[in-house]
Amino acid sequence: MSNDMSYTTEEIAKLLKISKLTVYDLIKKGELPSYRVGKQMRVDAADLEAYKQRTRTVPVLVQSIQTHSPAPAQPSVSDTANxxxxxxxxxxxxxxxxxxxxxxxxxxxxxxxxxxxxxxxxxxxxxxxxxxxxxxxxxxxxxxxxxxxxxxxxxxxxxxxxxxxxxxxxxxxxxxxxxxxxxxxxxxxxxxxxxxxxxxxxxxxxxxxxxxxxxxxxxxxxxxxxxxxxxxxxxxxxxxxxxxxxxxxxxxxxxxxxxxxxxxxxxxxxxxxxxxxxxxxxxxxxxxxxxxxxxxxxxxxxxxxxxxxxxxxxxx
Missing domain, CATH: 3.40.190.290 (D-Maltodextrin-Binding Protein; domain 2)
Structure with missing residues (x-):
């Protein structure tokens, strides 16, 4: 994957096999850094790859516990900075x-x-x-x-x-x-x-x-x-x-x-x-x-x- 490439939200949704809404949610939460070109929001290939690497490092056991745990508390102001x-x-x-x-x-x-x-x-x-x-x-x-x-x-x-x-x-x-x-x-x-x-x-x-x-x-x-x-x-x-x-x-x-x-x-x-x-x-x-x-x-x-x-x- 070339670091010079960038993707639209639609392309990321197809690559990750998730909905476009989920992509926007990841962008809003700051998990996928983005920028705007004209009317399109884009994500650099390097940032997409970094996100994928981060998600791969989460242990399956932890993901399972999170799935069956109560919903987490709302993020604090410091968690939602920028x-x-x-x-x-x-x-x-x-x-x-x-x-x-x-x-x-x-x-x-x-x-x-x-x-x-x-x-x-x-x-x-x-x-x-x-x-x-x-x-x-x-x-x-x-x-x-x-x-x-x-x-x-x-x-x-x-x-x-x-x-x-x-x-x-x-x-x-x-x-x-x-x-x-x-x-x-x-x-x-x-x-x-x-x-x-x-x-x-x-x-x-x-x-x-x-x-x-x-x-x-x-x-x-x-x-x-x-x-x-x-x-x-x-x-x-x-x-x-x-x-x-x-x-x-x-x-x-x-x-x-x-x-x-x-x-x-x-x-x-x-x-x-x-x-x-x-x-x-x-x-x-x-x-x-x-x-x-x-x-x-x-x-x-x-x-x-x-x-x-x-x-x-x-x-x-």
Whole structure:
């Protein structure tokens, strides 16, 4: 096995003949050192081999005793030093939050996972994430996030807390040459569209709006033209490769050469999975969210509404 090689979590699961969830658990416990490349978490071959050697040295008798012994006590704070916390989502506010958490909670090590809202909730259900961000509109009720969270996290214990609110709408070329003002305008013939990937909040927003307005996906030329973040969508419109796309206001201000038509105020929430371990740091996380220091840092970013930041919206 070459020490220059590295493996994804899926590859490790196949090599060790265990589930992907077990691999994530080993990473969380610090038994498998890992790092992130893009959207993938990877483990070096040398670290995998070291883990295998450690497990081989455990006597069979000890393993048998452990199997039939009562469950061990929860680890102490010293045992969980630098234990990874997986935070999912794309927004820059999550990077700022991770920085504050790392400073305020020395026993944890935040890891960022750049996946969309729906995939984030699914990863939490599978036990692969500790904090997920979500902005999913339920078109029938007009409610953000809670309808999806209740359906996907059945049987889980969690807290839903607001991170921020922000405008979502349409990216259009400068001067809005097609005079797009509302969701129903997307049905106009000749528009070239650029879309987000399945599972992202922007994709769910679009799909709900065209459903409510009686527009079929095949009516949108470019519905299958996919970008994986807001900046990618805004850039495609700014470059003239598309006429319209759905996203948030902040990306338009970053990209430039693109106008933004606000159509909805979306609520961007955090879901915190409640476990014996997480409840040792959730109170500190809530203090961070509610602190003036954190809010002042977010206030420097245009397009954020922080009026409900840190407010607990739902708790099981």
């Amino acid at each position: 234990r990874p916390i997986v935070i999912t989502g794309h927004d820059i506010s999550l990077d700022i939050l991770a920085k504050h958490m790392e400073k305020a909670i020395p026993s944890i090590r935040p890891l960022r996972s750049f996946v969309g809202s729906l995939d984030s909730l699914i990863s939490m259900y599978r036990g692969e994430a500790d904090i997920v961000s979500t902005h999913l509109l339920d078109g029938d009720t007009g409610e953000y996030n809670l309808p999806y969270i209740r359906r996907l996290l059945v049987g889980s214990s969690y807290v839903v807390v607001n991170l921020l609110s922000r405008h979502a709408g349409l990216y259009v070329q400068p001067g809005n040459p097609f005079d797009l003002k509302q969701w129903s305008d997307l049905s106009r013939p000749g528009l070239r569209f650029v879309n987000r990937e399945k599972g992202s909040g922007a994709r769910v927003l679009l799909d709900e709006q065209i459903r409510l307005h009686g527009i079929r996906p095949e009516q949108l030329a470019g519905y299958d033209n996919i970008q994986t973040n807001h900046l990618g969508v805004a850039t495609k419109v700014a470059s003239g490769d598309a006429d319209v796309g759905v996203g948030i206001e902040k990306a338009a201000s970053i990209v430039g050469q693109v106008d933004f038509i606000p159509l909805i105020q979306e609520r961007y929430d955090l879901v915190l999975l409640k476990t014996t371990w997480s409840q040792t740091w959730i109170p500190t996380l809530l203090q961070i969210l509610q602190s003036d220091t954190f809010k002042k840092e977010l206030q420097s970013i245009p397009g954020f509404d922080l009026s409900r930041t840190g407010e607990i919206l739902f708790e099981t």
